[in-house]
Amino acid sequence: MSLTGKEEAKKRFMEFLAEKNLRITSQRQAIVDTVFDTEEHFTAEQLLEWARKKDPSVSRATVYRTLPLFTESGLVKVLDFGKDSKYYDPNYADHPNHNHIICQDCDRIVEFESKQIEEIESEITRKLGFSVASQKLQITGQCTSLKNKGECKNKSDCSSAR
Amino acid sequence: MSLTGKEEAKKRFMEFLAEKNLRITSQRQAIVDTVFDTEEHFTAEQLLEWARKKDPSVSRATVYRTLPLFTESGLVKVLDFGKDSKYYDPNYADHPNHNHIICQDCDRIVEFESKQIEEIESEITRKLGFSVASQKLQITGQCTSLKNKGECKNKSDCSSAR
């Protein structure tokens, strides 16, 4: 019996907490469950709202104190789409090197992977005297529908595909 | 007689202002000169400080109101290194698709370009139904000196190479 990606992520994060001798409080559990039960990108505020549905005692401070743990574990990464607040992406357990394309107009986000890019990256990085710890590639583009019709048919469609 | 990259950038930005019917005030001129006289990455606060050396009447508000013009022109891009404030990179006139490697430990930043990555990017992007408007690739890594000696010899060396 193998775990799904999300169960695996949850397990790995719990191990991460254990290694650092951090306690499993009910609030942390609710936050962890929330983070890995979704595949959506979220803001701190959204995470607070969602986690409170599982455990109303979760506070904003705890959410903000927990987020750095996720990023430190490498299971969640921060994305900067130039919006006011940061976005968090919980899909890195399954796809540790995935990238993003963002539509300039409708903000639709598509995730993709490329072994080829990964290889070139590590070659260049090595030549420059570094080794890769992590990478983040973000392409801003236009939907072809926008190019053709001048308007983006996906307006307000924020689904994330792979 | 051809312009240097920085002179070219300045010229292009002035044209950008003209196209938008924006006025060339002395403050804007000081800010533009400051931005394109450096190759360093800078924060809004640094830009304010530097621009004030050329024209002490430059205010923080004007700096913040001018920065979006630079990014809109495509001649400057915002970088997110996970620090408190945003960093701005004025080197895009010469190298419109350059990328960054950041050392995890000493924060040294190296810029690099790769035609090969650019090509793969546009191919993937096209297959996904988009066209590339811009891209941002950021690799976090470790200096080999860090890997070997456990310490980064470049500590506090923030030079930017290409």
Add this chain to the structure above:
DNA sequence: ATCAATGCAAATAATTTGCAAAAAG
């Protein structure tokens, strides 16, 4: 003259923090 652009200082909003109380181990 006209209207955009400015400086100032106040407002905003995301994130962080001090502290006393609560809960994990």
Add this chain to the structure above:
DNA sequence: CTTTTTGCAAATTATTTGCATTGAT
């Protein structure tokens, strides 16, 4: 018991904005 973690509310800090004035065209 001891130490970590919590919620609360106040603090912080980068960035934005309203407004009366200045300056470019």
